Amino acid sequence: MTENIAWATPATDIFPTADGYVGDPAVRAEWDNRYADRQQLWSGRPNGALVAEVAGLTPGRVLDVGCGEGADAVWLARGGWDVTALEVSGVALERAAGHARDAGVDIRWVHATLTEAALPAASYDLVSAQYPVLLRTPDRAAERALLSAVAVGGVLLLVHHAGMESQQVNETGFDPADYVWPSMVVPLLGDDWAVEVDEQRPRVSPEGGAGAHHTDDVVLRARRLR
Numbered sequence: 001m002t003e004n005i006a007w008a009t010p011a012t013d014i015f016p017t018a019d020g021y022v023g024d025p026a027v028r029a030e031w032d033n034r035y036a037d038r039q040q041l042w043s044g045r046p047n048g049a050l051v052a053e054v055a056g057l058t059p060g061r062v063l064d065v066g067c068g069e070g071a072d073a074v075w076l077a078r079g080g081w082d083v084t085a086l087e088v089s090g091v092a093l094e095r096a097a098g099h100a101r102d103a104g105v106d107i108r109w110v111h112a113t114l115t116e117a118a119l120p121a122a123s124y125d126l127v128s129a130q131y132p133v134l135l136r137t138p139d140r141a142a143e144r145a146l147l148s149a150v151a152v153g154g155v156l157l158l159v160h161h162a163g164m165e166s167q168q169v170n171e172t173g174f175d176p177a178d179y180v181w182p183s184m185v186v187p188l189l190g191d192d193w194a195v196e197v198d199e200q201r202p203r204v205s206p207e208g209g210a211g212a213h214h215t216d217d218v219v220l221r222a223r224r225l226r
Helices: 026-034 048-054 071-078 090-103 141-149 181-187
Strands: 061-065 082-087 110-111 124-130 152-160 192-201 216-222
Touching: 026 090, 048 071, 048 124, 048 152, 048 216, 061 071, 071 082, 071 090, 071 124, 082 090, 090 110, 090 124, 124 181, 141 181, 152 181, 181 192, 181 216
Parallel strands: 061 082, 061 124, 082 110, 124 152
Antiparallel strands: 152 216, 192 216
C-alpha cells in the first residue's frame, strides 16, 4: 500500500469471486473495511522513494504492487509509463480508478493478491512495491512473484519502513515473521541481478495520510541482468 503498512489476516483458501477478484475473501474484506472507515486513507501524493528512484529511468511497462488509492499509479502514468496496478481492496481500486479518470490517464487494474494474479512473467521494466503487505510462505511465493515479473534489463524497487522487521509481536497480533521484508528478497537475487541500492535512508514523506509518522525507509533497487 502507498505510504504505510497495515496488517491483514493471513490468507487461507484462494479462489476467484463473482466480480473477478482472485484471493482470500477475508483479506479483501479486511482491506475494504480499512478503506471504508475513511474517505481518504493516504495523502494522494506519490511516495517519495518512488519519485527519487524512478527519476533516471526510461518509462516503459510498470507493475504497481499494492496500488491503494492510486497515487503512485497515476503519477507514473502521467510520466509516460504503461501502468498495471494491483490491489486486493475493491474499495481502494474504485477510488484509484476515479483518480485516474480525473487525471485523464489509462491504467490497467488487477484485483488480486500478488501470488494469485497470474501476471505475465518477465514483462515489466519496473516492478514497484511501496510498503507492501506480503505474507511470508515456506515456498517464498511472494518474493518469487516480485522477481519473476521483472523483465530482463528491468528494475525491482522494494521500499519498506525501517525497523518494522525487528518489532515484537504486539497486542494486535502483528508478527513481523509473518511478512516479507527487503532483507528476505536480497538472498534470492543471485548472479542474474545487480543490486543498485540497498540502504536505509530518511523517508521523504508526503504530508498527511496514514503512516506519516514513519521517519526512515529501507530501499532495495535491483536490476535484472538476464
